[in-house]
Amino acid sequence: MVDPRLSDTRPVTALARRGLMFILSSPSGAGKTTIARKLLQSDPGVALSVSATTRAIRPGEVDGRDYHFVDKPTFDRMADDHEFLEWAHVFGHSYGTPKAQIWAGLKAGTDFLFDIDWQGTQQLSQRAREDVVPVFILPPSIDELRRRLMARGTDDMKVIEARMDRARAEISHWSDYDYVVVNDDIDRCFEKVRRILDAERMRRERQTGLVNFVRQLTGEGSPT
Numbered sequence: 001m002v003d004p005r006l007s008d009t010r011p012v013t014a015l016a017r018r019g020l021m022f023i024l025s026s027p028s029g030a031g032k033t034t035i036a037r038k039l040l041q042s043d044p045g046v047a048l049s050v051s052a053t054t055r056a057i058r059p060g061e062v063d064g065r066d067y068h069f070v071d072k073p074t075f076d077r078m079a080d081d082h083e084f085l086e087w088a089h090v091f092g093h094s095y096g097t098p099k100a101q102i103w104a105g106l107k108a109g110t111d112f113l114f115d116i117d118w119q120g121t122q123q124l125s126q127r128a129r130e131d132v133v134p135v136f137i138l139p140p141s142i143d144e145l146r147r148r149l150m151a152r153g154t155d156d157m158k159v160i161e162a163r164m165d166r167a168r169a170e171i172s173h174w175s176d177y178d179y180v181v182v183n184d185d186i187d188r189c190f191e192k193v194r195r196i197l198d199a200e201r202m203r204r205e206r207q208t209g210l211v212n213f214v215r216q217l218t219g220e221g222s223p224t
């Protein structure tokens with residue numbers, strides 16, 4: 001049987017829209033990078049805001065795709081030159097969101113995904129609250145969080161314990177976020193995150209093409 005969607009030739013009504021800043025935060029190991037990768041793979045309308053960081057590259061990471069890996073003097077120079085939208089110290093390293101392309105991209109309707117911590121979320125919310133959609137990912141339990149950090153195999157025990165120590169402090173910021181999702185089953189969690197993004201795209205104030213579209217629909221403003 002032919003998939004009815006393939007034979008549907010009706011034109012798609014695409015209204016102009018301002019992009020949004022979709023933030024995923026969580027304690028380390030709760031799964032935000034996994035969710036972010038799934039979103040980027042499945043949705044061509046989403047671009048990753050690639051942060052700069054002074055931390056070492058992990059196996060499997062690619063410079064320029066996952067992070068811009070820079071040394072401390074370079075990071076400090078970028079901060080001094082106001083090249084970051086926000087930046088913070090996390091786990092003894094510096095992390096920052098480069099400004100380049102974000103504002104122009106938002107205006108052109110690109111949605112940006114930010115994998116940043118609560119400090120960065122606060123700074124972005126202060127700068128552009130109306131563009132920000134903050135989502136917090138929680139682990140199903142503290143034991144499961146430790147298990148995931150160990151299973152990921154990217155950090156030694158000392159680093160894992162430091163991340164676990166910080167997890168409670170990170171979780172305490174859950175109430176700064178508009179959405180909170182527990183990452184128990186990855187597919188279910190991803191589906192919830194995807195639905196949040198879909199709904200936020202429909203917000204009236206983001207749909208800059210609505211005024212003209214409604215005018216056309218109602219004939220308002222056209223000569224009689």
Ligand SMILES: Nc1nc2c(ncn2[C@@H]2O[C@H](COP(=O)(O)OP(=O)(O)O)[C@@H](O)[C@H]2O)c(=O)[nH]1
Nearest residue numbers: 028029051088090095096097115116117119120
């Ligand atoms: N404020 C801020 N936090 C960031 C940025 N990039 C990454 N982070 C956060 O830094 C923390 C450590 O990231 P990472 O070293 O990749 O380890 P992860 O926690 O295992 O993902 C995470 O909470 C990230 O969300 C950034 O540009 N700004």
Ligand SMILES: Nc1ncnc2c1ncn2[C@@H]1O[C@H](COP(=O)(O)OP(=O)(O)O)[C@@H](O)[C@H]1O
Nearest residue numbers: 028029030031032033034148152183184185186
């Ligand atoms: N729902 C889940 N169930 C089991 N393992 C998961 C789940 N979500 C993520 N993981 C695994 O947990 C580890 C940490 O996930 P990651 O996405 O790197 O977390 P974060 O970016 O928040 O530090 C990874 O090995 C990942 O494959």
